[in-house]
Amino acid sequence: MRTITESARQIPVVSETEVLVAGGGPAGIGAALGAARAGAKTLLVEQSNAPGGMATTGLMSHWSGSRESPLMNEIVERMAKSPSLPQEIQALTEADLKWSISHECQKAVLFQMLKESGVTVQLYTMVTDALTENKRVSGVITESKSGREAIRAQVTIDATGDGDVAARAGAEYLLGREEDHRCQPVTLMFRIGGVDYSQAVFPGSFESYMNIPKGEIQALGKQHLPHPAGHVLLYRSRLPGEVCVNMTNVTDIDGTDVRQLTKAEFICREQIDAIIQFLREFVPGYRKCYLVAVAGNVGVRETRHFKGVYTITAEDIVEATVFPDWIATRNYFNFDIHSLVGPGLDKHGAQKEFKARGMYTIPYRACLPEKIDGLLLSGRNISGTHKAHSNYRVMGICTSIGHGVGIAAALAVKHQIQPRAVDPAEIQKQLLACGVQV
Ligand SMILES: Cc1cc2nc3c(=O)[nH]c(=O)nc-3n(C[C@H](O)[C@H](O)[C@H](O)COP(=O)(O)OP(=O)(O)OC[C@H]3O[C@@H](n4cnc5c(N)ncnc54)[C@H](O)[C@@H]3O)c2cc1C
Incomplete structure (x- = not known):
């Protein structure tokens, strides 16, 4: 260089x-x-x-x-x-x-x-x-x-x-x-609104397997979300109709490299639209959900x-x-x-x-x-x-x-x-x- x-x-x-x-x-x-x-x-x-x-x-x-x-x-x-x-x-x-x-x-x-x-x-x-x-x-x-x-x-x-x-x-x-110095994947967190809490499900871990009308939720995620996204992690919030979404996923990113962080941000932004479409189509209670806020930075785990x-x-x-x-x-x-x-x-x-x-x-x-x-x-x-x-x-x-x-x-x-x-x-x-x- x-x-x-x-x-x-x-x-x-x-x-x-x-x-x-x-x-x-x-x-x-x-x-x-x-x-x-x-x-x-x-x-x-x-x-x-x-x-x-x-x-x-x-x-x-x-x-x-x-x-x-x-x-x-x-x-x-x-x-x-x-x-x-x-x-x-x-x-x-x-x-x-x-x-x-x-x-x-x-x-x-x-x-x-x-x-x-x-x-x-x-x-x-x-x-x-x-x-x-x-x-x-x-x-x-x-x-x-x-x-x-x-x-x-x-x-x-x-x-x-x-x-x-x-x-x-x-x-x-x-x-x-x-x-091999590989780090855990990064995730851009976001919040959605318009969720019907009376119907909604909240799988909180990778091992939260749930049967919903169209199939098992984690299997559906792996089948329909853009790789390397694919797990379904949804968390209740205190705000009416709002849910925290931990589902974007980018592997092989070094969080100390600004160009890799920028790349991850682009990939996560694309995944967000796909995740919202997935939630509307497959997950009970999320039919009318919409994007409310996206985190100010990609979340770096390691x-x-x-x-x-x-x-x-x-x-x-x-x-x-x-x-x-x-x-x-x-x-x-x-x-x-x-x-x-x-x-x-x-x-x-x-x-x-x-x-x-x-x-x-x-x-x-x-x-x-x-x-x-x-x-x-x-x-x-x-x-x-x-x-x-x-x-x-x-x-x-x-x-x-x-x-x-x-x-x-x-x-x-x-x-x-x-x-x-x-x-x-x-x-x-x-x-x-x-x-x-x-
Ligand atoms: C997607 C994701 C999901 C997670 N889920 C959970 C969960 O559900 N529950 C849980 O408890 N933990 C969770 N974690 C883990 C947790 O969020 C982090 O490990 C934890 O926040 C680390 O705390 P920290 O203070 O060391 O770092 P951070 O929270 O990253 O804070 C670092 C701070 O330093 C600032 N900073 C960084 N560099 C500089 C600089 N050079 N100059 C000035 N300021 C700087 C940043 O802006 C930031 O405010 C998750 C992490 C990720 C990424």
């Missing part, structure tokens, strides 16, 4: 903060609230126009994975009290009702929580590089309407999902699964897995390991590995067949890049195998990880030490005081 040399230039240092959180998705929200509530001067930098990441801008249907976390419960309970929700909630089960996301109300609640906790938020800003001195991150470079700027920070938390800061800082990582001081394995999850340096507890989910070649579940995935001894914890060491200082990982980019990641990548668990990592960053600032020198017992003391249980 041809290259050019950019000329050196001076850029303004626009902020100096104690804790900088790059990315405002579930992991970044948890981290920013954790750090600010623990007393650190905290700045959250987010590329889009709202906090929440996949939970809001990504139009995700529901929060999974860490349903006993006090912070998660605060996030969803406050959303449920939003004055902007419809006054009559349609037929939702007790569990759906609590964890189902009303995207705009959820954004509003996250804005409120960040403001109340004293987090400074900077939106519309892409973190493009890490400031590094001798393998130590001391802040980031950003690009925005205001141009290229620098922000200095005592501790930087990478909650970008893809680990953009850690990658630019030179932290070691593996892309996708170990043997990209970089960084090399941490510890790497979480599938066995740790199955064995329900309680690590001595736990920072996120009571996590439970399945091995949600989507097929890498078409619709449905990969042969290594386990949804209904998933078995574990109980709930597991996340160790602090998995959030510490092995060789880079000044930096913590939060969310789906922490250190874990492809299979383990398919479990802890869900939003509830990412939020809980963020909570612990944010507190750790605040402690590093308080004691003026590197994150790797923070005593996990001190993080745990603060988490327990917040109501976290082991």
Whole structure:
């Protein structure tokens, strides 16, 4: 590839903060609230126009994975009290009702929580590089309407999902699964309206087989939807007649490559029309459905897995390991590995067949890049195998990880030490005081 040399230039240092959180998705929200509530001067930098990441801008249907976390419960309970929700909630089960996301109300609640906790938020800003001195991150470079700027920070938390800061800082990582670096497929979420809830069906997993008048629903999807789409995943929402659709599917996309992301966006947009036609023709209750909203970005399930001081394995999850340096507890989910070649579940995935001894914890060491200082990982980019990641990548668990990592960053600032020198017992003391249980 041809290259050019950019000329050196001076850029303004626009902020100096104690804790900088790059990315405002579930992991970044948890981290920013954790750090600010623990007393650190905290700045959250987010590329889009709202906090929440996949939970809001990504139009995700529901929060999974860490349903006993006090912070998660605060996030969803406050959303449920939003004055902007419809006054009559349609037929939702007790569990759906609590964890189902009303995207705009959820954004509003996250804005409120960040403001109340004293987090400074900077939106519309892409973190493009890490400031590094001798393998130590001391802040980031950003690009925005205001141009290229620098922000200095005592501790930087990478909650970008893809680990953009850690990658630019030179932290070691593996892309996708170990043997061939292929990543899970990507999906552009969307919401439809005009669904008749009195008739509608809601298959919620790949193994939700249902006989509907024209045949079995998953088989019909595979037969009639454009490959590699083909599974039928539909989720109730709080909005009358609206349903969240998780059915577009594009395989072999590297979510850290902008041209591949663009290609995926085009393919998903074409699939949406076909999916709506399919739902109208085959699925009870959807005869009059129409498109309401499409996510602000393609949902990327998997990209970089960084090399941490510890790497979480599938066995740790199955064995329900309680690590001595736990920072996120009571996590439970399945091995949600989507097929890498078409619709449905990969042969290594386990949804209904998933078995574990109980709930597991996340160790602090998995959030510490092995060789880079000044930096913590939060969310789906922490250190874990492809299979383990398919479990802890869900939003509830990412939020809980963020909570612990944010507190750790605040402690590093308080004691003026590197994150790797923070005593996990001190993080745990603060988490327990917040109501976290082991
Ligand atoms: C299609 C799909 C369906 C899923 N279904 C579910 C489900 O039902 N329930 C569930 O709990 N989980 C689900 N997940 C998993 C979950 O959504 C993600 O794994 C989770 O959101 C990861 O959280 P995160 O905070 O690490 O990353 P993200 O949610 O991706 O948040 C990253 C944030 O960082 C911002 N950002 C990224 N790069 C930069 C940068 N360089 N500079 C500034 N900002 C940046 C992004 O805009 C975003 O706000 C699903 C994922 C996908 C893709």
